[in-house]
Structure formats: structure tokens, C-alpha cells
Amino acid sequence: MAIVDEARTGAETRLAVTPRSPAAIPRRGRLLAARRISAGISRRVVGILVLLAAWEVLPRVGAVDRVFLPPFSEVADEWVVLLRGGDLWEHTSASLTRAASGFALAILIALPLGLLIGWFRLVDQFLNPVLEVFRNTAPLALLPVFVLIFGLGETSKIAIIVYACVWPLLLNTISGVRGVDPLLVKSARSMGLSSLRLFQKVILPAAVPTIFTGIRLAGAYAILVLVAAELVGAKAGLGYLINYAQSNFAIPEMYAGIITISAIGLIINQGLLALERRFTRWRVAPNA
Structure with a gap:
């Protein structure tokens, strides 16, 4: 009996000596999240490397015509030439100015x-x-309508970007506001919140994730429409660079412009995405 009591006392002592730290669970959650992010990044990097390797090998072995799809190394060399010559920065800055202006106005x-x-x-x-x-x-x-109204200058290009970006922003904002849980609204009203405070404290925070979906879509649309807009009457910009290189059969230069657009x-x-995470820290991950 004494041996049993002693063993029980020893077990209780060990439990008391090694309690579970309250910070252990949050630290473990952060560690698991970091591992998931690292694994996701690794998979994406591997996918990109496989694509670039295929791009390099297939033209060299004759699987595709290297005249129309030169190896990636040749495109990379041309990209460096454009960068050192200042042409790439000139066209990129022109495109970014148009895209940012249209996106902000939208x-x-x-x-x-x-x-x-x-x-x-x-x-x-x-x-x-x-x-x-x-x-x-x-x-x-x-696009022809905007050119007729605003001319071939910067105004028509920014206007078409605004038009393209407005719709995902507008529709997702409307959906986010209407998708707020009615129970949250009813609970807030029962607590005596005014309409302004209700909108500020309940409606807007609950709609932020859906609104950011629209913002991300609008960012993608800004780049897509930008290239098409720069094909008409532009004298600088990545869309102009791509079109000019294609017209002069400078294929590596054309692909260098395409890569730059994709990277942007x-x-x-x-x-x-990082901005969305910053403003939606209160959300709990589904597998948390």
C-alpha cells in the first residue's frame, strides 16, 4: 500500500513540476501555420522551376520551334539588356502609373x-x-468608345482601367454588405447601437473579406486591361513594348515584356493578400 501511495505521489509531483505552459498552444499554432506557409511556398517555387526548365529544354530539343519560343535563358538575357539600357524601367513605370491611377480611382x-x-x-x-x-x-x-470620347492620350487608357476595375469592386462590396449575418445586426441593435455605429462596428468589418476579394480581382483586371489599352496609341508601356517587339519580330524582347507583366x-x-491578412486578423482559420 505504501508503494502505491508513493508511486501516486511521484506521479502527482511530476505533473505538478511539468505543467503545460499557457503559451504552448499559441506557439504550436504559429509553428504549424509557419510550416504550412513554408510548404505552400515550396510547392509554388517547385512548380515555377519545373515550368522554366521545360521552357528551357523544349525549344533546345526541337519539341517546339525556338524561333517562336526561344529558350528561357535567351529571354532572360534580353530582359537584362532591357533593364541595363533603361528601356524596361521606362515602359514599366509608364504602365504602373496608368494601372495605379485607374485602380485608385476605381x-x-x-x-x-x-x-x-x-x-x-x-x-x-x-x-x-x-x-x-x-x-x-x-x-x-x-475601348473604341473611350478613344472617341477621350482621345488617344492617357485619359482614355486610365478610363478603361477604371471601368474594368469598378465592377468587381462594386459587386463584391454590395455582396459583402448584404451577406452580413442578420443575427449580428439584430444583436447589435438590441444593444442600442445607432445606425452609424452599427455600420462602423458590425457591417463594415464583416464585409471586409468579401471587399478584399473584389480588390484583388480589380488589381488583376487593371493589369489585363492595361496591356490591351496600351496597344492603341501608346508610345510607352509594357503593352506597347510587347506589340512593338512582336511587330519587329524581336521575339525574346516580346517575351521579356510578357514576363515583366506577369511578375507585376x-x-x-x-x-x-498581405494587406487583406493585415485587416482581417480577427478571422479564425477553418483548420485552426
């Missing part, structure tokens, strides 16, 4: 309008018929 227009339409039924009933007409019109179909789109998307 946010200034679409976010307030989307919040108003999503929150006030009267505004929705008044504007919805007009929006339904224009939302189904492809931006590139209106990737950087913008990752930056917006």
Missing part, C-alpha cells in the same frame, strides 16, 4: 457606391437598372 468610386447600394434599399432600387445595363458590357468592347501581376496579388 476604389474611390466603387467602394462608397457599393456600401450605399448594399446598405440602403432605396439607392439599390434607383441604381440597379443602370448597373445591370453596364455590368454586362465587356471593357474591351468599349504576381507582386500586386501577393501585396493585396
Whole structure:
């Protein structure tokens, strides 16, 4: 009996000596999250490396015509030449200025309008018929119209980018406001929150994830439409560079411009993802 008591006492002592730290669970969660992120990045890097390896090998072994698809190393060499000569920066800065201007104007227009339409039924009933007409019109179909109205200068290019970016921003903002859990709204009203405070403390935070989806889509649309807009009447820009290189059969230079556009789109998307995580830290991951 004494041996049993002694063993029980020893076990209790060990449990008391090695308690589980309250910070252990959060640290473990952060570690698992870091591992998941690292694994995801590794898979993406491997995928890109496989693509680049195929791009390098297939033209060299004759699987594709290297005249029309030169090896990646030749394209990379041309990219470095453009960078050192200053041409790449000139065209990139022109494109980024147009894309950023159109994107910013679209946010200034679409976010307030989307919040108003999503929150006030009267505004929705008044504007919805007009929006339904224009939302189904492809931006590139209106490019000749914008050129006729604004000319071949910068205004028409920025205007078409604004038009393309407004729709994902507007529709996702409306969806985010309308998708707020009614129980949250009812609970907030029962606590005596005014309409302004309700909108500020409940509606807007709950709609932020959906709004950021629209922002990311708008960022992608800005780059896509930018290239098409720069094919018409532009004297600088990555779209102009790609078109000029293709017209002069400078194929490596053309692909260098395409790679730059793709890299810019990737950087913008990752930056917006980081910004979204910054503003939605309160969300709990599904597998947390």
C-alpha cells in the first residue's frame, strides 16, 4: 500500500513540476501555420522551376520551334539588356502609373457606391437598372468608345482601367454588405447601437473579406486591361513594348515584356493578400 501511495505521489509531483505552459498552444499554432506557409511556398517555387526548365529544354530539343519560343535563358538575357539600357524601367513605370491611377480611382468610386447600394434599399432600387445595363458590357468592347470620347492620350487608357476595375469592386462590396449575418445586426441593435455605429462596428468589418476579394480581382483586371489599352496609341508601356517587339519580330524582347507583366501581376496579388491578412486578423482559420 505504501508503494502505491508513493508511486501516486511521484506521479502527482511530476505533473505538478511539468505543467503545460499557457503559451504552448499559441506557439504550436504559429509553428504549424509557419510550416504550412513554408510548404505552400515550396510547392509554388517547385512548380515555377519545373515550368522554366521545360521552357528551357523544349525549344533546345526541337519539341517546339525556338524561333517562336526561344529558350528561357535567351529571354532572360534580353530582359537584362532591357533593364541595363533603361528601356524596361521606362515602359514599366509608364504602365504602373496608368494601372495605379485607374485602380485608385476605381476604389474611390466603387467602394462608397457599393456600401450605399448594399446598405440602403432605396439607392439599390434607383441604381440597379443602370448597373445591370453596364455590368454586362465587356471593357474591351468599349475601348473604341473611350478613344472617341477621350482621345488617344492617357485619359482614355486610365478610363478603361477604371471601368474594368469598378465592377468587381462594386459587386463584391454590395455582396459583402448584404451577406452580413442578420443575427449580428439584430444583436447589435438590441444593444442600442445607432445606425452609424452599427455600420462602423458590425457591417463594415464583416464585409471586409468579401471587399478584399473584389480588390484583388480589380488589381488583376487593371493589369489585363492595361496591356490591351496600351496597344492603341501608346508610345510607352509594357503593352506597347510587347506589340512593338512582336511587330519587329524581336521575339525574346516580346517575351521579356510578357514576363515583366506577369511578375507585376504576381507582386500586386501577393501585396493585396498581405494587406487583406493585415485587416482581417480577427478571422479564425477553418483548420485552426
